Amino acid sequence: MYDEYIKAGQIASKVRKSATKRITSGMKVIDLIEWVEEEIRKNGAGLAFPCNISINDITSHYTSPPSDDTVFCNGDIVKIDLGTHVDGYIADTAVTVIVEGDNIEIDNNTSMPGRLDNGNPEVTTSDLEERVELIEAARNALECAISIIRDGITLSDISSQLEETIINQGFNPISDLTGHSLARYNLHSGLQIPPVSTGDTHTLHEGDVVAIEPFVTSGVGLVETLPQHYIYSYLRERPFGESEASKLLKHIQENNLHFPFAKRYFLDLYDEDKLNHVMHPLITSRAIFPYKLLKEASGAMNAQCEHTIIVEKEGCIVTTL
Structure with missing residues (x-):
């Protein structure tokens, strides 16, 4: 250790x-x-x-x-x-x-x-x-x-x-x-x-x-606290069916389960506009936590x-x- x-x-x-x-x-x-x-x-x-x-x-x-x-x-x-x-x-x-x-x-x-x-x-x-x-x-x-x-x-x-x-x-x-x-x-x-x-x-x-x-x-x-947020951490499983939000949450569980992460980490999966759209339900459902500026x-x-x-x-x- x-x-x-x-x-x-x-x-x-x-x-x-x-x-x-x-x-x-x-x-x-x-x-x-x-x-x-x-x-x-x-x-x-x-x-x-x-x-x-x-x-x-x-x-x-x-x-x-x-x-x-x-x-x-x-x-x-x-x-x-x-x-x-x-x-x-x-x-x-x-x-x-x-x-x-x-x-x-x-x-x-x-x-x-x-x-x-x-x-x-x-x-x-x-x-x-x-x-x-x-x-x-x-x-x-x-x-x-x-x-x-x-x-x-x-x-x-x-x-x-x-x-x-x-x-x-x-x-x-x-x-x-x-x-x-x-x-x-x-x-x-x-x-x-x-x-x-x-x-x-x-x-x-x-x-x-x-x-x-x-x-x-x-x-x-x-x-x-300011409204902007650029860093996140995983909180819990949430049901999103077969949506892109569900796919992204699974990716987070597999790759970013323990440590905070940034939007930048997922640009190989989505372009910026699509990424913002996919992350929105994860934030509002408290599947992930946003660290506000x-x-x-x-x-x-x-x-x-x-x-x-x-x-x-x-x-x-x-x-x-």
Whole structure:
């Protein structure tokens, strides 16, 4: 078991580090996402979830839909969140970067669902300085939390450490985005580890596996749910007769039973318009669950850092360093 967790973590770390070197202004988001996902497979792991790329005030749950024209712009603060698994044993990791390079001219008619602005945003020196500080605050909070993890620590101890570190650096934790426990074939296996103190006395023990992922913002520290959704997970069997919806649900059961998936995964079965039509009854019947796009509620910039950790008697193993 440990060997699989370690291998998944090593692959996730390698791909994460390489992804930060590839991102540049003018690059399409879908090109980076597809590169990340292909690199994970080439290195011998499976996808624990679609690669998430969340720009500026978007916090999470964005992955490219088919035909995504979203591009990165100079000064964007971008969360890259990726997950791998080896035989069901998961590594979940994230990093935040600031995009550099020359912006390209963007057609006003271009559809960019991965941005909540129209592209080419004006970013001042003061803006950039704050974004650098946000990333540093998230990184410091994660490191401080990791430093205290050991057998016998409570979830509240970890949450309090995250909260104190973030606030002392002049920012707010996003309280409703939490770390979580991991299990084989189970990305969110029951425990939640928020970046604010909750008084949760649940104790971690040697061998437990958790992902710690503080989100840091200059805003109110809450998320707002948007109507768009691009990531899904299987929930249950539903009767659809001999329809295309039934065929797609069977395909999901056979290929995406345990881990979240994206619409992009099914473009070899249907074109984009047909795919939207076929997926609609799966969503409305709750055969599959849509993860709606999340943004910081006050529209503020935010940063995320994340590692996967195996608890030991006197410390922990960080699998995704």
